[in-house]
Each structure stands twice: as C-alpha cells, then as structure tokens.
Amino acid sequence: MRATCNSALPALDEPLTLPPELSVTTPVRPTACPGLLRIVQALDGGICRIKLDGGVITSTQARSVADVAQRYASAVIEATNRGNLQIRGVGPNHRALIEPLLAAGLGPATAAGDDVRNLMLSPSAGIDPQMQIDTRDLARQILSSVQSVPRLAELSAKFAVQLDGGEALAMLEHPHDLWLSAFDHAGQAFLAFGLAGCPAHNRALGAVPVAQGHELVMAVLTLFLDLARPEHTRMRHLLGEVPVERFIEQLAERLSVPLMALPQWRRNVPATAMHIGTYPQHKSGRVYIGAVPALGRLDAATLVGLAQLADTFASGVVRFTPWQSVLLPDVRLEDAPLVTRQLQALGLFCDVREPLARLIACTGASACAKGLADTKQDARQLATLLSQPHTIHLTGCQRSCAAAHVAPVTLLAVAPGHYDLYLRAPEHAGFGVLRERNLTIEAAGAWLEARQRSNTDD
Ligand code: SF4
Structure with a gap:
C-alpha cells in the first residue's frame, strides 16, 4: 500500500508567462502529481495542489484561494493528508486560477x-x-x-521530509523519506532522525x-541523489539496494559533527484526536x-469564514493539518467557546464524539476513475450508523490516497457500496488483518457497533 495521486495526465490550457525564477525545466524524476503550476485532470475536473509552508495560510491568502476556487473551479477545496490544500474541479482557464x-x-x-x-x-x-x-526557523532554512539548490530539483515530487519538534500534537505515523x-x-x-519510516x-x-x-538534511538529500538511480x-x-548501515557510514563522512548513536531512543506517542477541540498553547x-x-x-x-475568524479572534492565519483538518491558533482562552460555536456554524466538527469527525475517505468513484465505490458518500452513510466515534478510513482502491498511515479500521472498496474490512495489526503489512x-455499509456499521459493545478498537 502506498499513497499516490488520483490523477490522469498533466494538462495546461496554454503556457503560462511565469517570472524567470519559475521557468520550467525537464525533471529527472517526472511526476503526474498535481502542483500549483501543474493542474492535473480527474473525473471532476482539474486539481491544483497548493503546498503550504508549515501548513500555514494567511487569511488574505485563504480569501484568494476561495475566490479563484469559486470563479475558475467547482469551489471544492480539500485539506490533504500532508497539511496542504487543493482546489478541485478546475475548469479550462488555468492561467486565471494560477x-x-x-x-x-x-x-x-x-x-x-x-x-x-x-x-x-x-x-x-x-x-x-x-x-x-x-521548528519554524529550521523549516524556513x-x-x-x-x-534554491539546483541539484535538489532532481528529487521526486513524492520525496518528503518530516520535522517533528516534540509537540503533543504531532502526526508521527506518516512514513517519510x-x-x-x-x-x-x-x-x-538534538534531532534524532530516521530514513524511509516514521x-x-x-x-x-x-x-x-x-x-x-540543516546540514544533516542537505547531506541526506545529496547523498540520496549521489547513490540513487x-x-x-x-x-x-x-x-x-544499499544497506542502511552503508548509507549512514557515508553520511557521517559528510557531516561536520559526529553522529550520536541512539540505541534506546523512542518518541513518546501523543494522545489521539488532539487535532479536534480546544487545547492550551505554550503561551x-x-x-x-x-x-x-x-x-x-x-x-x-x-474558507472565507475561517479567514474571518482568524482575523477576528486569532492571529490572522489558519493552519492545515495532516488529519485533513484545520487549526486556529492564538485564540484567547475566553473566546474559545464563541469561536467553537462559530466554527460549528460553518459546518466544522470540534468534538471528537462526532462520528464524521474521525472518518476519512479518498475521492472515490465519484471523481476518480480507479475508485470501486463512492467512498465519500458511503462514509457519510456509515457515520449515521455509528453510536460511538471510530477512526475509520474508507478507500476506493489499494492506493490509499486519503491516508499515508494505517487507520485502526480500513474499509477497502471491492464494488459499489461493498468493502473488505481490515483491522490494524503491527505485525501485518498493508491495512492490517x-x-x-x-x-x-449497513453490515460494516453493524459489525463495528457489535465490536464496540464487546471491545474498544482505538
Ligand atoms: S480510488 Fe481513492 S485511493 Fe484509489 S486512486 Fe482514487 S482517490 Fe486514490
């Protein structure tokens, strides 16, 4: 199982006139993944993916996204599982959107x-x-x-780095290169590090x-490019193909400081669902x-409503999270109940007990040619059948676009409205057992309810 793009071929209506620094060259590792400059066709129109530095978007930028999504696309905006966002249903006028x-x-x-x-x-x-x-200064570097380093343009569009500052709210299960x-x-x-894992x-x-x-990250990326085909x-x-010990030996030779060995180090894994609801900040x-x-x-x-709340009650920014959700930072404690009500009035869930708040579903058959079921519609139906919240991932095929990690429960589509059910198990690869x-969907709901009565899955 691996996350991939639910895409067809890249398509631009006509060449954009871009500033010199944005002139396009042929990549060493070509990709069909959407980007801001590469709108990719799906069944429901083009997809424009906007990568956000640290998941952060200002209220002004959010209004720009909302405006172009409404004018030049279907106005559907998705939070991605890497803390980015994408506009779906982009029409033929790519230039006007970009x-x-x-x-x-x-x-x-x-x-x-x-x-x-x-x-x-x-x-x-x-x-x-x-x-x-x-982590923000290091992230900027x-x-x-x-x-800006030309050599690093040889990396694939899927090659990804995670920088975890030890926060309580952290997605620690997404594999990163x-x-x-x-x-x-x-x-x-110190920064502990690992390769091809989490x-x-x-x-x-x-x-x-x-x-x-910064030196470590640059050394890892350039060593990868030196060794990789x-x-x-x-x-x-x-x-x-290359033993990890050999990679680390060569890496150590490129660093100005010795690598500290960490045989016992373990990251403490935070509580689940801290991306939903109100939590104290450092300040x-x-x-x-x-x-x-x-x-x-x-x-x-x-999105415009979120921008308004960010301006009125927070620091003028919205953060997107790897749980395909949003976070309003810097709200005064006394304003939190009012802001929560306003978020709920916008249709967002701020309570972990809401069944739909903990369901994720890929695009599914309604907009992806690979989808065997309408996962989003089925997820909505499933949510009405659950008396308790479960963390469940519905996926239209094995590609698992909606989740880079393995959810406690995965429903894998096998036909319209029909799914195989997997339970996460550390000893099993893929979705689990x-x-x-x-x-x-009715049978899946009944199965999960019966299991909830006799057990707790997450
Ligand atoms: S059906 Fe879902 S998981 Fe499969 S490619 Fe499409 S969006 Fe991705």
Whole structure:
C-alpha cells in the first residue's frame, strides 16, 4: 500500500508567462502529481495542489484561494493528508486560477521547487506546550534550500521530509523519506532522525545537535541523489539496494559533527484526536482550536469564514493539518467557546464524539476513475450508523490516497457500496488483518457497533 495521486495526465490550457525564477525545466524524476503550476485532470475536473509552508495560510491568502476556487473551479477545496490544500474541479482557464495564487505568495520560489517543497511540520509548531524546539526557523532554512539548490530539483515530487519538534500534537505515523524528531539530551536540543519510516514505528539511526539540522538534511538529500538511480524515487527504493548501515557510514563522512548513536531512543506517542477541540498553547491564556471539515472538504464560503475568524479572534492565519483538518491558533482562552460555536456554524466538527469527525475517505468513484465505490458518500452513510466515534478510513482502491498511515479500521472498496474490512495489526503489512469480506455499509456499521459493545478498537 502506498499513497499516490488520483490523477490522469498533466494538462495546461496554454503556457503560462511565469517570472524567470519559475521557468520550467525537464525533471529527472517526472511526476503526474498535481502542483500549483501543474493542474492535473480527474473525473471532476482539474486539481491544483497548493503546498503550504508549515501548513500555514494567511487569511488574505485563504480569501484568494476561495475566490479563484469559486470563479475558475467547482469551489471544492480539500485539506490533504500532508497539511496542504487543493482546489478541485478546475475548469479550462488555468492561467486565471494560477496567477492570483502566485500573486498571493502561495507559489514556490522556483518552478522545480514546487515539486520538492515537501516538508511536514507538526500543526502546533512553535505554539505547543510540549515542544522541545520551535521548528519554524529550521523549516524556513530547509524549504529555502530545497527550492534554491539546483541539484535538489532532481528529487521526486513524492520525496518528503518530516520535522517533528516534540509537540503533543504531532502526526508521527506518516512514513517519510527522512524524518527528524527533537529531543533533549543533558539540556541540549538534538534531532534524532530516521530514513524511509516514521518516528512512531521506526528506530532512530542517529542524532545531531539542532544547530546541525540543516546540514544533516542537505547531506541526506545529496547523498540520496549521489547513490540513487533515476528510477529510485523514494528512500525505500534506494535502501532496498544499499544497506542502511552503508548509507549512514557515508553520511557521517559528510557531516561536520559526529553522529550520536541512539540505541534506546523512542518518541513518546501523543494522545489521539488532539487535532479536534480546544487545547492550551505554550503561551499562557492562548489556545488553539482544531476543527474538522467533513471528509476533508471545504467550500469557498467556509474558507472565507475561517479567514474571518482568524482575523477576528486569532492571529490572522489558519493552519492545515495532516488529519485533513484545520487549526486556529492564538485564540484567547475566553473566546474559545464563541469561536467553537462559530466554527460549528460553518459546518466544522470540534468534538471528537462526532462520528464524521474521525472518518476519512479518498475521492472515490465519484471523481476518480480507479475508485470501486463512492467512498465519500458511503462514509457519510456509515457515520449515521455509528453510536460511538471510530477512526475509520474508507478507500476506493489499494492506493490509499486519503491516508499515508494505517487507520485502526480500513474499509477497502471491492464494488459499489461493498468493502473488505481490515483491522490494524503491527505485525501485518498493508491495512492490517482482513476480518470481513464484501460488507455493505449497513453490515460494516453493524459489525463495528457489535465490536464496540464487546471491545474498544482505538
Ligand atoms: S480510488 Fe481513492 S485511493 Fe484509489 S486512486 Fe482514487 S482517490 Fe486514490
């Protein structure tokens, strides 16, 4: 199982007149994934993916997105599982959609940079009371380098880095080609790191002081490119041929500091569902409020409403999370109940007990040619059958576009309205253990309710 793009072929209506720094060159590892400059066709129209630095979008930028989504697309805006957003249903006038987004500062620094600016931070970076470090400065350095160092344009559009600052709100289960995780050692902040895995499930291969974090990332990326063949798009492909010990030995030779060995290091795994509801920030008297749009989809009016709330009650920004949800940071504690009600009035879920708040579903058959079922519609039906919240992933095929991690329960479509049911099991690859075949949504709901009565799955 691997996340891929639910895409067909790239298509631009006509060449855009871009600033010189955005002139397009032929990539070493071509991709059909959508980007801001590469609108890709799906059954419901074009997809324009906007990568957000640290998942953050300003209220002004959000209004620009809402405006072009309404004018030049179907006004459907999706939160992605990497803390980005995408506009669906883009019509033929790509130029009219893209140019205002570039003018709003949502574009990459270089054209090649759009594909490789894949750095995921925790949604509460810089504001989380449990963070070991504020990752945002280091993230800016990394993002600047990956977009401006010409060699790094050879990375695949899927190659991705995670920078975890030790926050309580952190997605630690998404596999990344390189992950870094901050921890304290004798009063000094270090970054543990691993390759082709994630902090929750994989061992750290070493650590460096945070001051050497940028150097480490650049060394890993260039060593990957030195060793990889063009068909190696991901770190796991390279490590299938090159022993990880050899990679680390060569990496160590390129660093200005020795790698610290970390045989015992484990990242403490945070509580689940902290992306939904109100939580304290590092700064006293301030909270963030996490809110979930049903199945990760917003419309233009909802995005404008979020921008308005960000301006009125928060710091003028909205953060997108890897749970396909949003977060309003820097809300005054006393305003939180009112802001929560207003988020709910916009149609967002702020309560973990809402069944639909914890269901995720890929695009499905309504807009993806590979989909065997209308996953989004089926998820809505399933939510009405559940008396308790479950964390469930409905996927239209094995590609698992909606979830880079394995959910406690996965429903894999086998035919319209019919799914195989899997339960997550660490010892099983893929979605886990196959427990039931070819269930209707009603049968899946009944199965989950019966199991809930005798057990708890998550
Ligand atoms: S059916 Fe779903 S998982 Fe499969 S390619 Fe389409 S969007 Fe992705």
